[in-house]
Amino acid sequence: MTTRSDYSQDEWDILKRSVVLPGLLISKASPSDFIGQAIETEVMLDTLKKMAKDETATQLLIALTGEMAVQPDPTLDGENEDEAILEEEAETDGQPQEASNLPPPGQTGDQLQAQEWLENLRQAASIVEQKAVPGEATQYKQWLMQSAIKVAEAAKEGSFLGFGGQKVSAAEAKLLEEIAAALGLSA
Numbered sequence: 001m002t003t004r005s006d007y008s009q010d011e012w013d014i015l016k017r018s019v020v021l022p023g024l025l026i027s028k029a030s031p032s033d034f035i036g037q038a039i040e041t042e043v044m045l046d047t048l049k050k051m052a053k054d055e056t057a058t059q060l061l062i063a064l065t066g067e068m069a070v071q072p073d074p075t076l077d078g079e080n081e082d083e084a085i086l087e088e089e090a091e092t093d094g095q096p097q098e099a100s101n102l103p104p105p106g107q108t109g110d111q112l113q114a115q116e117w118l119e120n121l122r123q124a125a126s127i128v129e130q131k132a133v134p135g136e137a138t139q140y141k142q143w144l145m146q147s148a149i150k151v152a153e154a155a156k157e158g159s160f161l162g163f164g165g166q167k168v169s170a171a172e173a174k175l176l177e178e179i180a181a182a183l184g185l186s187a
Contacts, residue, residue: 001059002132011127018124019048019064021117022148022179028110030169036155043154047147058136060128061143114175121182129184141183148179 004012023044027037051057052066121144128137152172168176180186 001136003059004063006131007127011131014120014123015060015127016064016067018121018144019147020044021121022144023047023151025114025117025175025179026148026151026172028114029175030171039155040151043150044147047150051143057143058132058139060132060136061140118178118182121179125183141185144183145176145180145185148176152176 007015023040027040027044048065051061054062057065124144125137125141128140132140152168152175
């Protein structure tokens with residue numbers, strides 16, 4: 001079994017980020033209404049909390065999800081969010097972004113972000129395949145995939161007050177395939 005000390009800080013950051021990316025990717029794939037977003041977010045957080053306490057999980061997953069469950073991103077609360085925005089503006093001197101920072105023609109910022117997040121999942125899968133024992137790497141990748149599926153199935157897409165709609169949208173289903181491919185799993 002691998003532990004935190006088996007990974008460099010950069011590798012650990014990639015792995016830590018990867019535990020929330022499947023849920024975020026799915027949530028952005030087919031945006032739900034306010035209630036749907038709340039449900040998807042709750043499922044994502046609940047999945048993290050459960051894994052952090054799962055005695056059958058590998059130490060790697062427990063460590064990663066435990067850190068995320070008890071140390072949420074500090075930029076998510078209002079006070080620190082303002083600081084993050086100010087820091088970002090300071091880095092760019094309040095000037096418009098250079099053309100090189102803009103998405104390629106025909107691609108939205110969300111599409112570019114999704115590609116970056118999928119690349120992070122590829123990197124995370126590669127890291128655990130290289131450093132973790134085989135069963136541990138498999139459990140890690142399967143857990144990431146299952147968390148994406150749970151978020152995709154959490155709220156109906158295209159419904160009104162819970163009526164109609166579908167459990168998993170076409171955009172979510174396509175993204176589930178992309179997440180599986182990024183993790184080296186069959187869909």
